[in-house]
Amino acid sequence: MASLIELANPARFMRLSNVLLPWVAGLAALLLLVGFYLAWFVAPADYQQGETIRIMYLHVPAAWLAMMFYSMMACSALGVLIWRHPLADVAQQAAAPIGAAFALVCLLTGSFWGKPMWGTYWVWDARLTSMLVLFLLYLGVIALRRAIDEPSRAGRAVAILTLVGSVNIPIIKFSVDWWSTLHQPASVLRLSGPTIHTSMLWPLLILAVGFTLAALWLHAVAMQAELLRRRVRTLKILEAERLDRLSLQAAE
């Protein structure tokens, strides 16, 4: 564990991410291009849902990433509370807006898919409501962080809220099994294998990997921005303290 913590050194993270980021961005762009080409020009329309199935290629990766980023935040929260690791706090802070954006994309694309298929933009069923709760949790985490000025206190408070909210992740996943919902049950991540045809499954999986790499790239860039912000803040505080000492010495 000690070597893992040593690896997560902020300076080492900056060096490593500067090398990896262009490659991750390039691979993500390539996969997204191939995935959208397959999704729009090769994959057939669904026999029941027609062309609206094209919304699935955005909706499903967005839902997976919204849950994945919250799970990443929960792991980072443990890093903050148990090891008080600064990079874990930075990772948690940088992940929240990205997860919120994917949760919003999931909710919006779901609404635009639901209206022609179900006849309504919204219904208070377990899957939709638990996903809305996830989006609100993201907003709560972002608001709590901004409400507390002192970064380490804010980090611990956000970590506790994140861990409490993580109970919602299995609820989202199993909501379609535990309750009778309008939302369809899982068709890809199932123990008995996917029920979706391979002509639609492959574009979906390629896009899911492409979106995941793009989101991880964004996360690393956001972490770099946050590390720089903290460095600027520290330098300003040190400089202010130095000037204070100088003025005190001059007064004496």
Add this chain to the structure above:
Amino acid sequence: MIAGLGPHGGFILAAYLASGLILCGLAALILLDRRAQRRALAALEEQGIGRRSERKTS
């Protein structure tokens, strides 16, 4: 192209448009934020403010 999407083409395009705006907006905000922080740090270092300035006085 919209006609090729059938009677629900508007919903499909709206889903893609909304997603594109949200994700591109997010990417732009994050990249602009990193650029602003890099500039702020460079400005401080240009003024000679760094951890070394702390060491000199201590």
